[in-house]
Amino acid sequence: xTGVTQSPTHLIKTRGQQVTLRCSSQSGHNTVSWxxxxxxxxxxxxxxxxxxxxxxxxxxxxxxxxxxxPNYSSELNVNxxxxxxxxxxxxxxxxxxxxxxxxxxxxxRLLVL
Amino acid sequence: xxxxxxxxSHVSVSExxxxxxxxxxxxxxxxxxxxxxQYPNQGLQLLLKYTSAATLVKGINGFEAEFKKSETSFHLTxxxxxxxxxxxxxxxxxxxxxxVTFGTGTKLQVIP
Numbered sequence: 001x002t003g004v005t006q007s008p009t010h011l012i013k014t015r016g017q018q019v020t021l022r023c024s025s026q027s028g029h030n031t032v033s034w035x036x037x038x039x040x041x042x043x044x045x046x047x048x049x050x051x052x053x054x055x056x057x058x059x060x061x062x063x064x065x066x067x068x069x070p071n072y073s074s075e076l077n078v079n080x081x082x083x084x085x086x087x088x089x090x091x092x093x094x095x096x097x098x099x100x101x102x103x104x105x106x107x108x109r110l111l112v113l
Numbered sequence: 114x115x116x117x118x119x120x121x122s123h124v125s126v127s128e129x130x131x132x133x134x135x136x137x138x139x140x141x142x143x144x145x146x147x148x149x150x151q152y153p154n155q156g157l158q159l160l161l162k163y164t165s166a167a168t169l170v171k172g173i174n175g176f177e178a179e180f181k182k183s184e185t186s187f188h189l190t191x192x193x194x195x196x197x198x199x200x201x202x203x204x205x206x207x208x209x210x211x212x213v214t215f216g217t218g219t220k221l222q223v224i225p
Binding site: 004033035040041042043044045048056058090092097098099101102103104105106107109 | 145147149154155156157158159162164203205207210211212213214215216217218
C-alpha cells in the first residue's frame with residue numbers, strides 16, 4: 001500500500017510568483033485535504049476535496065485554489081505569492097469527511113523571498 | 114465553533130518518566146478528537162483517535178488518552194518516556210462535520 005506522497009519536497013519562489021504543489025493520495029482514498037503549517041504553528045486547514053468537488057474551505061483568500069483529479073490526486077495552486085505564504089504545506093488523504101482518519105504526506109516546504 | 118488549547122508549548126521529561134501532554138477542547142456538539150505526532154521535517158502521524166466508543170483510547174507507541182467530558186479534556190499520556198518520543202505533538206478536534214482544527218503543538222524533550 002502506497003502512502004501519501006507530495007512533490008516537490010522543497011521550493012523557493014519570489015514574491016508575486018505562482019506555485020503548484022502536488023499530492024498523491026493513499027490507495028483507496030477519495031478525499032484530500034490541504035493544510036498550511038507556518039513555523040512554530042499547528043496546521044491550518046486550507047480546503048478539502050471529495051470526489052473532485054471542494055468540500056469545505058478555511059480562512060484563506062481566493063488566490064489559494066485547488067483541484068482533485070479522477071484518480072483522487074490533487075493540486076494546490078497559490079497565485080501572487082506573499083512572504084507570509086512561506087510555510088510547510090501538508091496534504092492528507094482519507095476515506096471521506098473530516099471525521100475519518102487523515103493520513104498525512106511529508107509536506108512541501110515553500111520559501112517565498 | 115470548535116477549538117483546542119494545548120497547555121505548554123514545551124515539555125521536558127527524563128527518560129523513563131511519565132509523559133503528560135495536555136489538551137482541552139471546546140465544542141458545542143460531541144467531538145472527535147485526535148493526537149498526532151510530528152518528527153522534524155516530516156508530516157503528521159496519527160497516534161490515536163477518540164470517536165465516542167470508549168473514553169480511554171489506546172494508540173501506537175504506548176500512548177493513550179482519556180476523554181473527560183466534564184473537564185473538556187483529552188490529555189495524552191505514556192507511562193515511560195523513550196528518547197525516540199522526542200517530537201512535536203498536536204491535538205486536534207472536529208465536531209458536527211466541521212473542518213479539523215489543530216492546536217498549536219507541544220514540543221516534547223526527553224532528557225537522558
